[in-house]
Amino acid sequence: MSESTMKVMQEKDLRKVTSSQKAVKIAVQFMLYAFLILMAIIIIFPFYWMLISSVKSLSEYRLSVPTLFPREILFSNYVEAFNQANLGRLFLNTLYVGLVSTLLSLVITVLSAFAFARLEFKGKNTLFALLLATMMIPGELFTITNYATVNAFGWMDSFTVLIVPFLVSVFYIYLLRQNFMQIPNELYLAAKVDGTSDLKYLWKVMIPLALPTLISITILKMMGAWNSYVWPRLVANKEEYRLITNGLRNAFTESTGDVNIPVQMAAVAIVSLPLFLVFIFLRKYIMKGVSRSGIKG
Amino acid sequence: MVESKHPWKAWIYLAPAIVLLLIFTVWPIINTVRMAFLEGYSSMSAVGGMQYNFGFGNFKQVLQYKDFLSCLTNTMLLCVLTVPISTILALLIAVCLNAIRPLQRLLQTIFFLPYVTNSIAIGMVFAAMFNMVGSAFGSENEIVITAGIINNVIEFFGGTAVNWINAGSTYWANITVMVVYIVWNALPFKILILLGGLQSINKQYYDAAKVDGTSRRRVFTKITVPLLSPMLAYVVITGFIGGFKEYSSIVGIFGDDMGPTGDPRRLNTMVGFIYDALANKQGRASAAALILFGIIFVVTMINLYVSKKKTHY
Secondary structure, eight states, X not given: OOHHHXXXXXXXXXXXXXXXXXXXXXXXXXXXXXXXXXXXXXXXXXXXHHHHHHTXXXXXXXXXXXXXXXXXXXXXXXHXXXXXXXXXXXXXXXXXXXXXXXXXXXXXXXXXXXHHHHOOOTTHXXXXXXXXXXXXXXXXXXXXXXXXXXXXXXXXXXSHHHHGGGSOOHHHHHHHHHHHHTSOHHHHHHHHHTTOOHHHHIIIXXXXXXXXXXXXXXXXXXXHHHHOOHHHHHHOOSGGGOOHHHHHHHHTOOOSSSOOHHHHHHHHHHHHHHHHHHHHHHHHHHHHHHHHHOOOO | OOOOSOTHHHHHHHHHHHHHHIIIIIHHHHHHHHHHHBTTOOHHHHHTTOOOOBSSHHHHHHHHOHHHHHHHHHHHHHHHHHHHHHHHHHHHHHHHHHTOOTTHHHHHHHHHGGGGSOHHHHHHHHHHHHOOEESOTTSSSOOEEEOOHHHHHHHHTTOOOOOOSSTTOOHHXXXXXXXXXXXXXXXXXXXXXXXXXHHTSOHHHHHHHHHTTXXXXXXXXXXXXHHHHHHHHHHXXXXXXXXXXXXXXXXXXXXXXXXXXXXXXXXXXXXXHHHHHTTTOHHHHHHHHHHHHHHHHHHHHHHHHHHHHHOOO
């Protein structure tokens, strides 16, 4: 074998190695995508099933071989669901409770976070540590006594009972305090020298700078009102004060057996829609709040 | 920090929060402990002037109560099944997501979708997917009108349909449905945290491994997992805490009855037990709540202890 042929063969081997490496890489990428797309389909399928079931007729839904795309699209299920569950009323109730509690909660949170971040007083760190310690206790432990308390206050079946007990969240105070602490103290000193009052400084400087955190809190709070179930069912189960999640469950008590599933799915779709809109437009803020909290709603 | 001329000013800022916390957080803590140790306490009869003995009676009663034991078993079972499954699945998805470029953002968004849903509402969708319309299995003439989409898929791949959640379904079928739903629900948060962790790992470690010709599996077990361990510990701990408080996902699928038709309360959980006793058996509810708190506290401490030994920072 001459030297030149050896060289050619070596080059061939090298090329073989790189092309086989490339093949492995492509195969791995293919497997990654296959796995991820399969998982994504599983994740998204319930939403798809909800949507297509919500526009099927009952007889089409009950075919023994299901249709993956509805033969005819029926919007009457939505009308029926809206009326059957009285969703308009529930929607307004929830919106009212959500807005009022968010607003009041923001005021309380901003004031306390400011005190913890900027003002000096005796026992500040002890008090803050005690507040953080209460976050460890499961909420159910408070519910037992709070149920008796609101009963004693005569708040049963009112909007007050849905709003007031949950106005203060230690977690939100913590979140905002951390945010306030990042704002340089020199700004505060400069404002003091200029004779700006604390409240004006808070309003003009700190709130604008902490706006993203405030938006995160607003979204989580609104979603909380939308998704809350246990407390509203316990203390405000009258039609006039009922919130949407509780109302949905109440309107369709049977979810198994021979029930009109398309109408149920239409109701579920109506209740889910605002959440998706919030998700699409404000994803950034939600993800930020979530990754720091691990608290749902 | 500025020394304020008026130290009372801070207390004015704090006043609304403190008043509300005293009423709705501090008092409940004290009162729950008090009620838990007053044997057979019920606020109804307490108003009527009834006196109660101080002691461990409520705890003893709760622990001997058959319903409580089934609630405890259900809760533990769901925890032990869902936390490892969802964590491993989330880890796999996060690692894969981190290894691709095109479509990454789209897939990431899809995987986050279940987070912004209402667990009652989507529970009803899952119930519809597992629901079977027609006569129940085991009766003389089995006429199934609609087997449910999940059963359709199972039959398509050659399996036999299962009665998942309807009257006459088995306990394990119910648990399977709950595990599927809870894992589906738990994935987005875990993926978000783990992916964030992965993206913050220094690329130099991987480059060094590449130079050494380290195999993919070794890179995963020796670099990725150890450097991700703080985030893994975090999702496991929050997973256990959430798992011990499981309640509304079961209401979503089975309704207020917490079980299939004909067998209500079969899938009741610790939190469900507390809510059942809340209105007129406060002594029992308080004792159960303290037991729940104790369990969560111990499990969290164990988790922290283990992760302190195993996590690399």
